[in-house]
Amino acid sequence: MILKKGDNFKFGFKVTQEIHTNFIGLFNDNNPLHTDHQFALNKGFNGRVMHGNILNGFISFFIGECLPTKDVIIHSQEIFFKNPVYLNDELSFNATVIETYESVNTIVFNFTFKNDKEKIVAKGKIQIGELI
Numbered sequence: 001m002i003l004k005k006g007d008n009f010k011f012g013f014k015v016t017q018e019i020h021t022n023f024i025g026l027f028n029d030n031n032p033l034h035t036d037h038q039f040a041l042n043k044g045f046n047g048r049v050m051h052g053n054i055l056n057g058f059i060s061f062f063i064g065e066c067l068p069t070k071d072v073i074i075h076s077q078e079i080f081f082k083n084p085v086y087l088n089d090e091l092s093f094n095a096t097v098i099e100t101y102e103s104v105n106t107i108v109f110n111f112t113f114k115n116d117k118e119k120i121v122a123k124g125k126i127q128i129g130e131l132i
Contacts, residue, residue, distance in 0.1 A: 002069050002130060003107050007097040009066060013058045013113075014090050015050050023051050050085040055113055055122050058093060063128055071131040075106065079124035083115070090116045095126070105130040 024030060032039040033049050040048050056079065063074055085091065095111040106129055113122040 001100050001102055001105070001107065002067065002071075003097050003100065005097050005100055009062065009093075009095045011058075011062060011066065011093045012090060013093060015054060015085055015087060017087060019054060019057075020048075020050060020087060023054055023057075027051075027053075045084055045086075047086050050087060050089070052079070052081045052085075052122070055079065055081075055085070055091075058091070058113075059111070059126060062093065062095060063126065069130070072107075072128045073131060075127040075129050077124060077126040079122055081122050083119055083121045085113075085115065085121050089121075091121065092116075098125075105132055 024035065029051060033043065033045070034051055035048060037048055056077070059077060059079075060074070063072060064070070091113045093111065093113050095109045097107055098110050099108040100106070106127060109126045109128075111124055111126060112120050115121050
């Protein structure tokens with residue numbers, strides 16, 4: 001196996017205007033919570049809340065580009081959104097291998113995203129397969 005239990009990865013991501021604009025352009029999700037500052041304020045948020053699935057894009061980048069091999073595929077992932085993410089938030093991503101299953105070439109990670117105030121904004125689990 002390419003990874004072992006306890007292996008840890010840390011990366012930083014920033015939710016930029018370009019990412020936000022491109023997400024809306026690709027998926028046409030113009031919900032006012034994501035696009036209207038005043039609407040978001042009226043709902044009790046500090047500003048426009050970024051689309052949660054932007055974080056899934058960061059996970060895809062991590063699996064596809066940051067592991068020591070490209071011979072992997074995501075089997076499943078679950079993500080729990082704990083706190084809002086706002087435009088220009090700088091997020092720290094931390095993923096740890098919690099289990100490996102050599103018989104089926106499977107690796108399981110726990111992960112968290114934290115904002116610059118060290119508050120968890122999302123957490124979850126990713127299961128990947130090592131392609132042989």
